[in-house]
Amino acid sequence: MLLWVPLLVIAPVCGQSDELILQASYPVFEGDSLVLRCLEKERKKLTEVTFYKNQMALTSFKKYSDFSIPKATLNDSGQYHCSAKKSSIWSWLASKMETRTVTIQVQELFSVPILRSTTLQPSEGTPVTLSCETQLRPEKADTQLHFSFFRDGRIILSGQKRTPKLQFTKVWQEDSGSYLCEAKTVTSGIWKRSHPVRIEVRRVPVSGIHLETQPPGGQVTEGKTLLLLCSVARGTGDITFSWHKEGPEAILKKKTQRSLVAEFKILAMRESEAGKYYCAADNTNSPLRSRPVSISVKIPVSPPLLTFSVPETQMFVGKVVELQCDCQRGSAPILYRFYHEGKVMKNSSAPFGGAASFNLSLTEQHAGNYFCEADNGIAMQSSKVLTLSVRVPVSRPLLTIRKATGRDMVELRCEAKTGTTPILYRFFHQDIILGSGWACLGEAAFLNLSLTAEDYGIYSCDADNGIGPQLSEGVKLPVTGKQRGLLAGGVSLGLLGFLGLIGVALLLYFRTQRRSGQSFALVYSRNPAIPGSQERAEVELEPTYVNDPGQQSRTHNTAFADLGLTVNPVIRDVVYAEVWRSQQKEEDADDLTSMLPTQDFSVVYSKVKAEQPLEERVRMTEATDGTQKDNIGSYENVQLHS
Template sequence: MLLWLLLLILTPGREQSGVAPKAELLLKPPWSTTFKGQKVTLTCRESHSLAQGNTLWYRGKNLLRSKRNEIQITESGNYQCKTGGSSFSDAVHVEFSSDWLILQASHPVFEGDNVTLRCQGKDDKYAHNKVYYKDGKQLPNSSNEDSITLNSVSRDNSKYHCTADKMSFLRTSTQISKYLYIQVQELFPQPVLRTSSSTPIEGSAMTLTCETQLSPQKPNVQLQFSFFRHSQTLGSGWSRSPELQIPAMWTEDSGSYWCEAETVTHSVKKGSLRSQIHVQRVPVSNVNLEIQPAGGQLIEGENMVLICSVAQGSGNVTFSWHREGAVRSLGRKTQRSLLAELQVLTVKERDAGRYYCAADNVHGPILSTRIRVTVRIPVSRPVLTLRAPGPQAVVGDLLQLHCEAPRGSPPILYQFYHEDVTLGNSSAPSGGASFNLSLTAEHSGNYSCDADNGLGAQCSHRVSLSVTGTSGNRTGLTAAAVTGLLLSILGLAAAAAAALLRHARTRRKTGGLSATGTSSYSSSECQEPALSKPSRTDPQEPIHSEPLALMELEPIYSNVNPGDSNLLYSQICSIQHTKENSANCPRMHQKDDEELTVFYSELKKTHLDDSAGQASNRGSVHENDEENYENVPCVSLASDH
């Protein structure tokens, strides 16, 4: 008969999970197999101390009468014990054999322990040449030994036996023991992987526990643990802690998890069953766009920050930013975060519009509400122009000051100044603004303006204005100057006058004398100097714009009657010489850049009482124009005349 030493034979229903540690059952002598007729003492202990109170003993399913912590047995069977402070011990099979040769194994034996095998004859002095076998094969170095040691045994189905020569007076015979299955008690049960959740939410923490219990009979054994997902080791590998904290679980972390527990000596290792963990993803919700500066009110040149956030959402979230009307997105970012931002550097006027953002974590994009962004443009340096009714500003004229900034967001407030004294202001929703001023002698000087739309004021260049006399004096001055001219040209040659007449006629036909207008003024207006031009501190920066051209002296046509003479002198052109306009009158003598040059045409005067002469000459008027028109050479007047 085979001797079976079972690791764990429990009476059904006797042991309950989660109760006190198992009791420990010891044998004395410490052999699980002995000869019939001998006695074996069984001792029940709890946590390395003798059992307190009553002890229950079982052989198989039968309850024994003794309640002491020690009993003596003489019959084969599976024995268990239980105390008031412990659960049932592992079953121990004790065999009482009637054979002459037996193989004994020490007890107790745990996984990873060394076990002693002893080949014993009933009258052992006659047993010689002992040999040990495992699964039918002789163990190395096991010949003629009373006992051998097996290192780090495990719970397997290996069977052992031994042989010996039995010496007698007449003959020698070979004896074979029965097979022995070594009872190896479990050092710790197969671990179980516990998870804080089998369906964790993406982004949440997870705790993995490799759960097992070391035998109380082996309190000095140390275990270490390791955790795995599929074939990948998690964390730092082996650790003395049976727990592993995972800060955040993500969709890609879904899969098969398991753990291992082993002794630090690597003698015993056990792995848990595999557990499936599925990480659930939370769709994004409540997408919100925030713009800095707050409210989306920006000044051209500033940086803009677009912040897109979601109230909920797990895993990798793809954020994108958009402006209505734009084909492509402004930017995209994918990250494990509930918030992302995009910076737009140096915004321009074209960046104004309605903005929104979108967030997506595989379930589909969710859009935010739209926010309007306005870009205000600071005003540029304004241009000041002065507009007078005539070529020369005189007392009594109505002067218009016009200030306009080429760029700037409306509304713009314009301020007008005369010698840094405020004249007035005007607000313009678009374009420039004007201010009218009735001139007095005190209004000569420098004028300027500034423009401000709340983003910083800009000042124009200064423009100088000279106000002279009155509108009545303008005619008297001109007449006096013309009289002087008539006296100085009486002796000029007729041939030169004729040539000048042809030149004047040609220029009148081609429009060369009138480049900017056809306004007509009295003879006294011709000699008024043009409006004073402001000084220029930077020769490359223009001070005057289009209104300065309006202030140049225009072509003048006026008649002068020298008195009782029969001639009329018609002034063709009166212009002030400067370097800028000298090219417009190339035939004029340019002795001084500031001279006034005047052209006069001589016209014979027709008397009212000469009607007969008119009738006789009517048919020949066009045949001899030189009889009526005679050019007088141009002369120059100093500007201070």
């Protein structure tokens, strides 16, 4: 509430008159309206009213006697007075009056603010609080003030905030500068600023640098991500991190951030990226370097390759074969496993990488499917499956000779108890090949022979399946008493009628070449050319006639050629020839004819020339006198089993 203070001054000779009064409001605070009123004591009208401050005229009015300052400030304080004339028709004759000097003091609304800080030299990363302190006059305690804060002349906080404090949770080096605050009234617009205060933020150098890796230990699988984590124990402000690999001084990655930890990722590691890595950190132009960390790239194993040391054709029982499993790529150590028919048969480790192998002395049980596995803890790979076929060498064959059906017929039987099929059998008489043929294991080869005087002696056979032939023991076929008698009778008759018999012998010789002879047959229970076939087959071997008994046949039977058999018979005078197949068991070898009544056999009848004494043949020759040369001799039918 403003109080008007009348100032009555009696005008002295110098022109001051008590009839003129200067009236002003009181008290006056900053922002208040200051009104000065110049009045005549008797309230008469005044003219030519002039107001003065500190003896200097402020303004003049012809009729008005009031002077107003809308918003007083401290600068409006001073010595005020006014002068005026009384208004009359004789005003030009009236004298000018002045009031006494009055001191007007505009009072401060609030004190000049003072800026205070919790610290003037804070460390980076620490909190700081600024306070703008001022005091309102008690009479104006309800006046609202707004505060603003400035750094280096730039506002950092708006004046709409009523709190006189500014809080920094963390200050950084760039927050250093000259700070001041401002307090301002909401309505009157009175504002005051504090004196500036210098705040210097100190930077803490980086220390305690450390490089970590993910995965831990610095071992990363090829193609996987490697994380390099660089950290410092202390350090303020913006820290520049960089990552390096020893060797060429090239920066792999560089980044600046306000943090104590930074990371760098290598998304897909390659084998060539293995080596030593380190990181560096800097916030004061003095970089700090970490200790290097060794990074190794583990390579998954590639699919291994399984190999055998010998070719398939040489894999037979007793042969030593090396099985080797090898990976072209893969970090050591590598564990190899060898499998046979799905079961582990051998484990082998390669501590420094490379291949693993072991030797195997082959038996029949080692035949089958093989593969190997490679495992280095990162990946496991399997090789392709290989099949190993073990060939068994033939055992020493057994040759047996027994009498066959028919006169002077014998059957030679040759069989090896073991050996990989097919097996080639050959029959020998005094080192001369009588015949050969193929058979499967469990089957014997047979040779039927019609005996003559030259057929007695040592017989043998051999068996061969490509690994190595085996020769049987020799079996001696002795000359029987009947054959010896026939030979003696022939010699005696020759001595009695040497000249006469020469002609007969020549005649008989030519007839015999056409009608007599010998044959043999290789007998099998299955067709070797068609394994597994159970159909009964019958092949007839045509007789071959050659004059020279010491030579082998120069012809080949087409039926045996179709079956894949090779038959090389000894050339003799042929009596008859027959080939058959039989499923003969070993226990039935001594009595084959016992099977005839109970089994269905293929029967081949062949007309066989019956053996005659030499004397009888001479008589028949002389009786016929050569007119029936083709019918000389006696024939009989012989039933043969198959």
